[in-house]
Amino acid sequence: MGAMERMPLMKSVVYEALRIEPPVASQYAQAKRDFVVESHDATFRIKEGEILFGFQPFATKDPxxxxxxxxxxxxxxxGENGEKLLKHVVCSNGSETERLAMVVLDGGVGWGGVGWGGGGER
Structure with missing residues (x-):
């Protein structure tokens, strides 16, 4: 992990690949407690037991x-502004997903299936 921290561009490339093509595009969960979710233009009160669904591209490709x-x-x-964006990439917003991203970073990067700029095949 220490080596990756000294390679900010490589780390950024991995997070950008995960942002463009999230490994898990959608997920669902059941709320374990009441809480509030705030978006750009709305606030949602979630009650314990409610089922939640998230679709990552809505967040990771939000203009x-x-x-x-x-x-x-x-x-x-x-950089500082780039680091602030990490909270909007699901693979970077918590200990569970942080470990996954760091395994990807430390274990090497396989780009198969990730296409950008029109040259990649899926």
Missing amino acids: RIFHRPEEFLPDRFV
């Missing part, structure tokens, strides 16, 4: 968050 969201920008997550 209100990501400049040129449909483009692969290798240095999107480099």
Whole structure:
């Protein structure tokens, strides 16, 4: 992990690949407690027991968050402003997913299936 921290562009490339093509595009869960979710323009009160559904591309390609969201920008997550964007990428927002991303970073990067700029095949 230490080596990856010294390679901010490589780390950014991995997060950008995960943003463009999330490994799990949708997920669902049952709320374990009451809580509030705030978006750009609405607030939702979630009750314990309710079923929640999330579709990652709605978040990871939101033009209100990501400049040129449909483009692969290798240095999107480099620097102070780039680091702030990480909270909007699901693989970066918690210990469970942080470990997954770090395994990807430490274990090597396989780009098969990730296409950007029109040259990649799926």
